[in-house]
Amino acid sequence: MTQSISTHPKPDIAVDLTILTVRDGALCCVLMRRDDAVKVGGQWALPGGFVRLGDSLEDTVSRVMEAKIGIAPVRFEQLASYGALNRDPRGQVISIVYLALCPSGPLLKELARKPELTLATLHVDWPGEQGGKAHAYDGGNALGLAFDHADILGDVVKRLRGKLDYSPIGYGFLPPEFTLRDVQEVHEAILGHPLTKPAFRRKLLDRGMIEATGKKETGGAFRPAELYQVKE
Amino acid sequence: MTQSISTHPKPDIAVDLTILTVRDGALCCVLMRRDDAVKVGGQWALPGGFVRLGDSLEDTVSRVMEAKIGIAPVRFEQLASYGALNRDPRGQVISIVYLALCPSGPLLKELARKPELTLATLHVDWPGEQGGKAHAYDGGNALGLAFDHADILGDVVKRLRGKLDYSPIGYGFLPPEFTLRDVQEVHEAILGHPLTKPAFRRKLLDRGMIEATGKKETGGAFRPAELYQVKE
DNA sequence: GCAATAGTGTCTGTCAGACAATATAGG
DNA sequence: CCTATATTGTCTGACAGACACTATTGC
Numbered sequence: 001m002t003q004s005i006s007t008h009p010k011p012d013i014a015v016d017l018t019i020l021t022v023r024d025g026a027l028c029c030v031l032m033r034r035d036d037a038v039k040v041g042g043q044w045a046l047p048g049g050f051v052r053l054g055d056s057l058e059d060t061v062s063r064v065m066e067a068k069i070g071i072a073p074v075r076f077e078q079l080a081s082y083g084a085l086n087r088d089p090r091g092q093v094i095s096i097v098y099l100a101l102c103p104s105g106p107l108l109k110e111l112a113r114k115p116e117l118t119l120a121t122l123h124v125d126w127p128g129e130q131g132g133k134a135h136a137y138d139g140g141n142a143l144g145l146a147f148d149h150a151d152i153l154g155d156v157v158k159r160l161r162g163k164l165d166y167s168p169i170g171y172g173f174l175p176p177e178f179t180l181r182d183v184q185e186v187h188e189a190i191l192g193h194p195l196t197k198p199a200f201r202r203k204l205l206d207r208g209m210i211e212a213t214g215k216k217e218t219g220g221a222f223r224p225a226e227l228y229q230v231k232e
Numbered sequence: 233m234t235q236s237i238s239t240h241p242k243p244d245i246a247v248d249l250t251i252l253t254v255r256d257g258a259l260c261c262v263l264m265r266r267d268d269a270v271k272v273g274g275q276w277a278l279p280g281g282f283v284r285l286g287d288s289l290e291d292t293v294s295r296v297m298e299a300k301i302g303i304a305p306v307r308f309e310q311l312a313s314y315g316a317l318n319r320d321p322r323g324q325v326i327s328i329v330y331l332a333l334c335p336s337g338p339l340l341k342e343l344a345r346k347p348e349l350t351l352a353t354l355h356v357d358w359p360g361e362q363g364g365k366a367h368a369y370d371g372g373n374a375l376g377l378a379f380d381h382a383d384i385l386g387d388v389v390k391r392l393r394g395k396l397d398y399s400p401i402g403y404g405f406l407p408p409e410f411t412l413r414d415v416q417e418v419h420e421a422i423l424g425h426p427l428t429k430p431a432f433r434r435k436l437l438d439r440g441m442i443e444a445t446g447k448k449e450t451g452g453a454f455r456p457a458e459l460y461q462v463k464e
Numbered sequence: 465g466c467a468a469t470a471g472t473g474t475c476t477g478t479c480a481g482a483c484a485a486t487a488t489a490g491g
Numbered sequence: 492c493c494t495a496t497a498t499t500g501t502c503t504g505a506c507a508g509a510c511a512c513t514a515t516t517g518c
Contacts, residue, residue, distance in 0.1 A: 057326065
């Protein structure tokens with residue numbers, strides 16, 4: 001039987017999702033419009049939900065993903081927990097934030113059907129891994145973020161930048177087969193600055209995480225690039 | 233007024249502390265003997281406590297630190313949250329784990345007064361940042377760890393190894409003034425392999441995070457080393 | 465052949481590891 | 492002077508960035 005140990009009043013515990021993709025060379029995140037903007041400090045927020053007794057954290061991630069976005073769970077990883085007392089004006093909520101990495105194709109298709117969701121472009125003021133808040137834009141318009149979600153999205157960008165070099169995290173934004181240019185676009189979107197092609201190619205191949213498929217991309221007007229895939 | 237939003241039954245939320253130090257060239261962690269070893273799967277566990285309504289995560293860290301160890305809060309940082317359904321056989325508990333970094337001197341003094349606490353040496357099977365469980369020893373004896381605390385301690389070592397190079401995390405184990413050899417000992421303990429002195433010196437000074445004080449260590453039989461401190 | 469992009473070769477500066485040499489304290 | 496440690500100097504190999512070059516495709 002699933003039960004809790006303590007019977008004292010306790011804070012609520014929630015999972016918030018940063019569903020990320022790279023669209024047109026820009027890092028983007030799914031945000032949800034809220035009706036209670038005045039109460040929670042902004043009109044847009046990360047999709048999330050309470051952790052119920054009997055559900056693990058990963059169960060909750062899957063449930064929120066299916067219920068609010070309507071797509072099957074993708075690769076996700078835990079970012080951090082946020083527990084400041086005043087972060088939610090309605091009461092004490094501890095949020096455990098997850099990153100979910102998606103190729104933009106299937107995600108855009110699903111978002112077109114959900115008017116309450118938008119895919120916001122993320123921008124940060126700071127270089128490298130210094131850290132700070134992030135800002136969300138839709139077209140040219142800044143979106144007001146609820147709770148501490150601007151801080152959370154800043155931490156997301158910081159984490160992505162930090163792990164990009166030595167982990168396969170960048171491939172989460174790509175379909176199973178991709179060109180090296182695709183990977184470079186993802187890295188440039190996350191890092192926020194351009195990279196030189198030959199150095200990037202070599203670094204990527206030296207890491208040994210990807211391998212050539214032998215196939216080539218189709219549909220381009222010029223020389224087609226080779227398709228690669230993540231090993232194993 | 234501090235309150236919770238949802239009134240449904242919910243999991244317990246706890247904070248667990250990995251209070252770390254480097255003693256005699258080995259990475260060590262404070263563990264607490266448990267009377268309910270049969271129930272929770274092992275005799276030794278990380279000190280921890282439930283997050284109460286009205287306390288932030290940091291408040292809870294400070295409270296647990298004071299109550300169970302008896303020393304003032306030191307530099308700590310969040311590691312991750314653990315929420316598997318069966319991690320605590322008594323009920324569903326989500327633990328948010330923090331690292332607390334201490335110089336060994338004051339910590340050893342305090343531990344001498346608390347028979348229920350021990351300072352266990354940590355060992356891992358895996359090289360670099362591969363990850364996996366950690367094992368705890370007291371003298372030559374392996375200690376049985378409760379809950380998922382062996383996994384947590386493995387993640388702790390992985391995190392320390394990952395952040396050692398580009399963050400001031402190593403200095404948390406040292407008093408305000410220290411020699412470069414002291415820093416090297418800390419790094420060797422965390423990484424689990426020896427380093428070459430001249431390269432280590434230069435890397436450290438090039439990072440620009442520490443500065444010479446002009447003072448020299450005393451009490452040694454041979455040439456005294458210069459004392460350094462963290463900038464700012 | 466032309467345009468545009470894919471992919472390669474080469475140079476160079478930075479930096480970490482290895483090792484040797486010098487400096488300085490107590491005895 | 493001797494010992495043991497601190498500190499500095501030099502060499503070298505790995506590697507990332509910059510840039511120029513070659514290759515391949517559609518038109």
